[in-house]
Amino acid sequence: MNIKELAKHIQDNYSEEEIEKFIKVASEELEQTKGKFKEAAALCQEGGRLEKEGKTLQAIMLYESLIEANFDGSYPYDRLAILYKKLKRPDDVIRVLEKAVYVFENVVYKERADRIKKLNTYREKLEKAKS
Numbered sequence: 001m002n003i004k005e006l007a008k009h010i011q012d013n014y015s016e017e018e019i020e021k022f023i024k025v026a027s028e029e030l031e032q033t034k035g036k037f038k039e040a041a042a043l044c045q046e047g048g049r050l051e052k053e054g055k056t057l058q059a060i061m062l063y064e065s066l067i068e069a070n071f072d073g074s075y076p077y078d079r080l081a082i083l084y085k086k087l088k089r090p091d092d093v094i095r096v097l098e099k100a101v102y103v104f105e106n107v108v109y110k111e112r113a114d115r116i117k118k119l120n121t122y123r124e125k126l127e128k129a130k131s
Helices: 003-013 016-052 056-068 075-086 090-106 115-130
Strands: none
Touching: 016 056, 016 075, 056 075, 056 090, 075 090, 075 115, 090 115
């Protein structure tokens, strides 16, 4: 269904009140999402700060919480893979890279410009880590 068909469908099947209610709810959800993105970006920055201060375990815990929530940016996956490689924890490197592949295949917006490039990069890193 293209955008014109969708607009016609909405106009034909929903009252003005229902449309306004939907817009209000969608706007509230958008604001919450924007807040989460700001929060996640701040958490990535905090992880970098912790690393610089030598607080590797705290940084790992923070990055792990981001990937557990399917964060759709590459920073925590990249940092965790690097940190676990330095700590000689190949199983954790593989786990993190598998999670990154999953997120970029299934969670990240399909039309995102860098999605395929990042997905392919994580697939390559994963194959290398497994060999």
